[in-house]
Amino acid sequence: MDEKYFPEKIEEKWQQRWDETRAFTVEMNDEREKFYCLEMLPYPSGFLHMGHVRNYSIGDALAWYKRLRGFNVLHPIGWDSFGQPAEQAAIKRGIQPRDWTEENINHMRGQLRRLGISYDWRREIAAHTPEFYKWDQWFFLKMYERGLVYRRMSQVNWCPKEETVLSNEQSSGGVCWRCQTPVVKKDLEQWFIRITDYAEQLLADMKEIEGGWPERVLTMQRNWIGRSVGAYVDFAIQGTDARVRVFTTRIDTIYGATAVVLAAEHPLLAELLEGSSLKTDVEQFVERVRATARNRTNAGEEEEEKEGINTGLIAINPFSGETLPVWAANYVLMEYGTGAVMSVPAHDERDYEFAQKYTLPIHQVIAPITHREEPGGFDTQLGMDQSREMRHAFTDYGLLINSGEWSGKLSEDALREMTEHAEAKGFGERAVTYRLRDWGISRQRFWGAPIPVIYCERCGVVPVPEKDLPVRLPERAEFTGTGESPLASAPEFVSTSCPKCGGIARRETDTMDTFVDSSWYFFRYCDPRNPLAAFDPERAAYWTPVEQYVGGIDHAVMHLLYTRFWTKMMRDIGLVSFNEPVKRLMTQGMVTNLVEGTNEWKRMSKSLGNGVDPDDMIQAYGSDAVRLFVLFAAPPENELRWSESGIDGAVRFLRRVYGMVWRWHERLSDPAQRGSEPEMEEFTARARALRRKTHQTIARITEDFEELHYNTSVAALMELQNALSDFKVEPQDASPADVYVIREALEALVLMLTPFAPHIAEEMWEGLGHAGGILGSEVRWPEAREELARKEELEIPVQVNGKLRGRIMATPDTPEEALRAAALADEKVRSWIEGHDVLKVIVVPQRLVNIVVR
RNA sequence: GCGAAAGUGGCGUAACCGGUAGCCGCGCGAGUCUUAGAAGCUCGUCCCGUAAGGGGUGGGGGUUCGAGUCCCCCCUUUCGCACCA
Secondary structure, three states: OOOOOOHHHHHHHHHHHHHHOOOOOOOOOOOOOEEEEEEOOOOOOOOOOHHHHHHHHHHHHHHHHHHHOOOEEEOOOEEOOOOHHHHHHHHHHOOOHHHHHHHHHHHHHHHHHHHOOOOOHHHOEEOOOHHHHHHHHHHHHHHHHOOOEEEEEEEEEEEOOOOEEEOOHHHHHHEOOOOOOEOEEEEEEEEEEOHHHHHHHHHHOHHHHEOOEOHHHHHHHHHHHOOEEEEEEEEEEOOOOOEEEEEEOOHHHHHHOOEEEEEOOOHHHHHHHOOOOOHHHHHHHHHHHHHHHHHOOOOOOOOOOOOEEEEEEEEEOOOOOOEEEEEEEOOOOOOOOOOEEEEOHHHOHHHHHHHHHHOOOOOOOEEOEOOOOOOOOEOOOOOEOOOOOEOOOOOOOOEEOOOHHHOOOEHHHHHHHHHHHHHHHOOEEEEEEOOOOOEEOEEOOOOOOEOOEEEEOOOEEEEOOHHHOOOOOOOOOOOOOOOOOHHHHOHHHHEEEOOOOOOEEEEOOOEEOOHHHHHHHHHHOOOOOOOOOOOOHHHHHHHOOEEEEEEEHHHOOHHHHHHHHHHHHHHHOOOOOOOOOEEEEEEEOOEEEEOOOOOOEEEOOOOOOOOOOHHHHHHHHOHHHHHHHHHHOOOOOOOEEOOHHHHHHHHHHHHHHHHHHHHHHHHHHOHHHOOOOOOHHHOOHHHHHHHHHHHHHHHHHHHHHHHOOHHHHHHHHHHHHHHHHHHOOOHHHOOHHHHHHHHHHHHHHHHHHOOOOHHHHHHHHHHOOOOOOOOOOOOOOOOOOHHHHOOOOEEEEEEEOOEEEEEEEEOOOOOHHHHHHHHHHOHHHHHHHOOOOEEEEEEEOOOEEEEEEO
């Protein structure tokens, strides 16, 4: 141990030592309880940013803590190394995506090592290696066998800038999730995964992770899945055999329907209008709606104006027998429900707005209930203002009126009974719809896992046989930036023979969405080099599910929904035996920095020029200080506003602790000084106070770890350090009892500092006379002893009428009566109660006394 | 617009079950050491007031002996959703 703290030297030394001793290497071990600590794997963009530092520091602290608590901790890392930026770089710089990616990985691996994150590096994986993506393809085949993947022509979300398809999740809000470019629609043959088959389970299983996952993530997923219960109702079209099926959650309002409205793309439209005089008008309208949808700039802007056209068709309300005009309109979505709705202007805001614009009739059929308990306690004059005009739709439940035989029923009952009626009569049925769409995984890109399918002229779509996996990407490809997948122009890749008939065939040239990789990568960590399977189910059974997952909130829906789905799929093919892959999820807050020339705090990014290079920080302050600061500056889920002056505080703290250890290391590392615990009476009052602080701190930090409240843990460590420095006993004149308390405090401080600043902790631990490293010896997390943490003396505040007026001293077991007497006798207190009647004295043992006077 | 969460010193934050509001740190101020500066160390730092005391957790009301914490209304901010029938 040197006299001075040189972060660089210490950090290098211990990073090397950890490598040599394989300190973080783990294997299955049935005798020890396992703990799987996982952080979201990074995309190898080239450089670590502060968000990564935060993410991995949070995870690493927990990994260290659990190791010190005796767990067998799996803490792995890998690379989400397929994806767009590599291809963009290839186009721009004329290099190969593989070279670019691997160079970035090498650089970032070095950065992670310099940060000293405690990974089991032997388990490192990368999505772009055939050893990994082979299993993406294998899963694809398994799902193909089970009918969980299928191909269809579909209108897809297309990012014109990146020239690729985006999933619904990736084009949320109408813009590309990566580059914010407005998304357009395009028709393509696409592969889909039937995630909607699992919609119900994805919702139901949330109860297994409630409490472990942030509520808002669950809410976002729930909204995304968007389950709604209602009914299908068929409206016959007059003069034809056709029926239009609508979906409604409010069948109780059906007597108020004044139109049936179809989406512009509704297939029945073209069919039914054959020969109609209105045909061209409607077609023109439909084309206009499509055009605006295509040019639709930003969905963040205000809602589009509702537009529609009367098709001239007449529908018949199956309940009332009334005839209704059939309209086509832009506000009905083909993708949701059946692409057709019954329009009930009186009880639906959108229908109301539409009816206002096109002066469709508005028929009220639900009356609000104003006094539910009174018979007849409802008001039929709903929503009428002084001008006796309805200004809004009334969308609440209520009492049915003007609804034939159903009048007088409550909405709640009518919903059920009218659905049953429709079922019995054969013109409708109960229905559950979801907003969730099937997961489109085809990407017209090179840098992804090739979809293992072959197209044969004779046999059609033929899956690649398992034995032929992986379907490898070509070593090189041309990147022209023209929009065609580079794979399509690589003849050696495309042309192949049919596995069935041996005839001439061509390969699928689309690759998979990279979210496929991240859906299951953490299972691969359990068995990263397995050449025969994605992973050995036995190993996965030992290590998974993940106890704690840490990552950004931006993956709340996409990645975290896909991975939940994937786990259920793997369960169904017999690979795992649980429903949910992640028991606890922590979503860390963003790291932001001031954008120069403004007063706005934004996420650090190269384009804004507000990035901070972790390497620079490590060089200037050391990895320990950077990590400590990042964890101390704010609770992990909060936004973290970067400020470099804050790091100075972390450095100062580390130096003070280091200095303290240095002053004592000679005396403490001497084996002759290691006595057994002295008797209580040998400790001075000050020594007992330090012990108390030590044990209180242990209890506090141990508790904080359960909730990952690192900021308060670090504050507690600082308090302990302050208490140690206030103890002011010099090594040369310390009594054995003093040495004992100092050792107890310093060792606890060093051990509890390990999760936050592991290098310096190791160095100090060695300096205190322990060889073999913190994990090498049988070191365990310190134990808080309750009897030592208890206060000997308490300061009890005394209030008069709720205002603080004095303080009395007491012990924790001072009886209530004595507290009361002492409070009333206190001189300061007496001056406040003199001349008043004491009405009441409230004594809260160990807490306070409140005297109520008049 | 709908839904959720949150508002505490100059700043990041802390406060168990309702029980001394402001722990820890940043910043700032004073002092000390130094040829000087930096670092270090010591002290101070919610506001008003010389003091006694008074006020104070976005605003207003309520429950309670006692409210940052519980209830109601309002304001602001952040996040999510946004024609999902």
